[in-house]
Amino acid sequence: MIQHRTPHLTIFESALYRTTSTVLQTDDIVLVVDPNWLPAEISGIRQFVQEVQGGRPLFLLFTHSDYDHILGWRAFPQAKVIASKTFADNPDKEKSLEQIRQFDEEYYIRRDYPIAYPNVDIGIFEDGQLIELGQTRLRFYLAPGHTADGLFAIAENAGDWIAGDYLSNIEFPFVYDSIHAYEETIQKAQRIIIEYEPALLIPGHGDATSSRQEMLNRCTESLHYLQQLRQAAQSGKPFPEEYLWKRYGNRRGLAGPHRENLEMAEKEKEAGG
Numbered sequence: 001m002i003q004h005r006t007p008h009l010t011i012f013e014s015a016l017y018r019t020t021s022t023v024l025q026t027d028d029i030v031l032v033v034d035p036n037w038l039p040a041e042i043s044g045i046r047q048f049v050q051e052v053q054g055g056r057p058l059f060l061l062f063t064h065s066d067y068d069h070i071l072g073w074r075a076f077p078q079a080k081v082i083a084s085k086t087f088a089d090n091p092d093k094e095k096s097l098e099q100i101r102q103f104d105e106e107y108y109i110r111r112d113y114p115i116a117y118p119n120v121d122i123g124i125f126e127d128g129q130l131i132e133l134g135q136t137r138l139r140f141y142l143a144p145g146h147t148a149d150g151l152f153a154i155a156e157n158a159g160d161w162i163a164g165d166y167l168s169n170i171e172f173p174f175v176y177d178s179i180h181a182y183e184e185t186i187q188k189a190q191r192i193i194i195e196y197e198p199a200l201l202i203p204g205h206g207d208a209t210s211s212r213q214e215m216l217n218r219c220t221e222s223l224h225y226l227q228q229l230r231q232a233a234q235s236g237k238p239f240p241e242e243y244l245w246k247r248y249g250n251r252r253g254l255a256g257p258h259r260e261n262l263e264m265a266e267k268e269k270e271a272g273g
């Protein structure tokens, strides 16, 4: 389904995990972000792109290497790929691919394109890196913590901020990389909100928001959750998790990721983090 649509920006939302795929149009390019999940959803995005593309070159942005975000790559074989340098150098490419195969075989999914790990044409390696394509300015920030290879992208012309798997309103932080790095990324997000005043925040799962207060609230909420993770590990007291299920719902789905976060906090404590 389409969650949000303006003449320059369309946010598709998958039925699965409310994962977003953004299509951004400027005078110079069409940019598709993380095209996902189901074959009919991906061909819907592909068809939309074909209808609007005109003569403009097509770019794909991958916000990070989690399998759900990269499984649509080869459905857009003509696109140039933007991702972080860390994404390109990912030592666990095979792991992401195996998760895609696991998912597809579990649900007997048939795709009309091959599954492969994206080749990166434009690698992002530093904070504030700017890619200029004609008049279109794309500004990037490294965003580790969820995974090590995450990226924030800001389309400066309209102020659209693509945040990957951060600042969701329907998920607490999922920490696969490091709690400390996650906190620093959220602090970076706070600076972006103050300095850039983005017009729209687009998370990888859930609702986009144009409210600055809502953007800041999502930062505060993430930091609060991460702090509680750390406290639970350090004090040995149970995490006060009832508020999570009141706040987010989907308890049966979110209990697993929360448990993994607690294990990550334990591991970091033992490592002296």
Ligand SMILES: [Zn+2]
Pocket: 064, 066, 069, 146, 165
């Ligand atoms: Zn992710």
